[in-house]
Amino acid sequence: MKTIGIIGAMPSELADIRNVLCNAVVKTYAGYDFYVCTYGDKLIVSACCGIAKVNAALCAQVMIDKFDIDAIINTGVAGGMNTKVKVCDIVVSDAVCPHDLELRFLENYPPYHSMYEADEKLVNAVCQVCAEKNIVNHVGRIVSGEAFVSDSKLKQDICDRLSPLAVDMETAAVGQCAYRNNIPFVSVRCISDNADDEGEMSFDEFEKIAAKKVAEIVLETVKKI
Numbered sequence: 001m002k003t004i005g006i007i008g009a010m011p012s013e014l015a016d017i018r019n020v021l022c023n024a025v026v027k028t029y030a031g032y033d034f035y036v037c038t039y040g041d042k043l044i045v046s047a048c049c050g051i052a053k054v055n056a057a058l059c060a061q062v063m064i065d066k067f068d069i070d071a072i073i074n075t076g077v078a079g080g081m082n083t084k085v086k087v088c089d090i091v092v093s094d095a096v097c098p099h100d101l102e103l104r105f106l107e108n109y110p111p112y113h114s115m116y117e118a119d120e121k122l123v124n125a126v127c128q129v130c131a132e133k134n135i136v137n138h139v140g141r142i143v144s145g146e147a148f149v150s151d152s153k154l155k156q157d158i159c160d161r162l163s164p165l166a167v168d169m170e171t172a173a174v175g176q177c178a179y180r181n182n183i184p185f186v187s188v189r190c191i192s193d194n195a196d197d198e199g200e201m202s203f204d205e206f207e208k209i210a211a212k213k214v215a216e217i218v219l220e221t222v223k224k225i
Ligand code: ADE
Pocket: 077, 078, 079, 080, 147, 148, 149, 150, 167, 168, 169, 192, 193, 194, 195, 196, 199, 203
């Protein structure tokens, strides 16, 4: 039986997944609660990692160490970083990196790697689910940093340097952790705001709707992988 790890940052980003996986057994390691549950022919281990990259990397590594994980899906909401990406669209990562660290520090020193690629089969499975459900999705770069981006100048700076489709606070860390452990990875995010000066207002309005939408896509994707 394949075991799929699902990591979300905030309880709201996992709520709709947990509602479906209601018979889960909870195992706690390093302070993280891992919900373990069968779903069709898969075992799902889901965890709420908390906000930002340290939490995400820790939780992903503990999940990998404690469970026999075959693939990791990082899910939740994100800020849109390209005019073609609208609020409530889905962004699927093809590559992920941090935006708040000069990439040369990662490239010139261990781990000599800064951009982590998502698994093509996982990306295609998400896109297939979106196509079947007629949901607009975009495949591209997702970048992460230790800030909620709600400032047009910061947004522009990140866009100029990295040309991402979406920004969040965890994807790059989960992607790096999965890569280092040789585990297929994808991040699937629903856009809750445009990471601009109205970002926080939009986030408050759309976060729950976006989280629900992406949860449905992630659960459908699990069935296909
Ligand atoms: N998650 C959702 N929106 C975000 C934003 N604008 N910046 C960082 N993380 C986010």
